[in-house]
Amino acid sequence: MKSMATQPPAVPPGPIVHRPTPEGDGTVVLERVPQKIKPPQMYQVLMLNDDYTPMEFVVVVLQEFFHKDRETATQIMLKIHLDGKGVCGVYPHDIANTKVQLVLDAARQAGHPLQCVCEPVE
Ligand code: TYC
Numbered sequence: 001m002k003s004m005a006t007q008p009p010a011v012p013p014g015p016i017v018h019r020p021t022p023e024g025d026g027t028v029v030l031e032r033v034p035q036k037i038k039p040p041q042m043y044q045v046l047m048l049n050d051d052y053t054p055m056e057f058v059v060v061v062l063q064e065f066f067h068k069d070r071e072t073a074t075q076i077m078l079k080i081h082l083d084g085k086g087v088c089g090v091y092p093h094d095i096a097n098t099k100v101q102l103v104l105d106a107a108r109q110a111g112h113p114l115q116c117v118c119e120p121v122e
Contacts, residue, residue, distance in 0.1 A: 011035055041120055043096035045088045047103070048115040049080050057112055062088060065102050090121055 014035035021027040045066070047058065055077055062073035066088045080086035091099065096118040107114035 043118045044090045045099045045118045049084045053112040053114040
């Protein structure tokens, strides 16, 4: 069996630059420049309220596709029902888009007009 990682993945070292010294005698210093990395832009997946999708269907979607427990799923569903929309989860772009598509496919398959969208966080 493969052993489990105990450390977070190491940040790859930044590039090395060749910097001539101020003396101008041809001496060059090799300098490691810190890597410029940013965390990925995150996207929140929102579900929108409508008058037709059954509450139970929304709760099950939140449990199955967003891994919410029954109580949390019910709270999110009720928030959407009352406020018009609510956040189901926050993910990198590809995962957020996939979640939206899975929800829309399941809703259409079941004949419900449920709407689900994603938008960048901040
Ligand atoms: N408003 C719906 C009803 O009363 C329930 C509902 C909740 C629908 C959340 C969509 O995203 C939704 N049956």
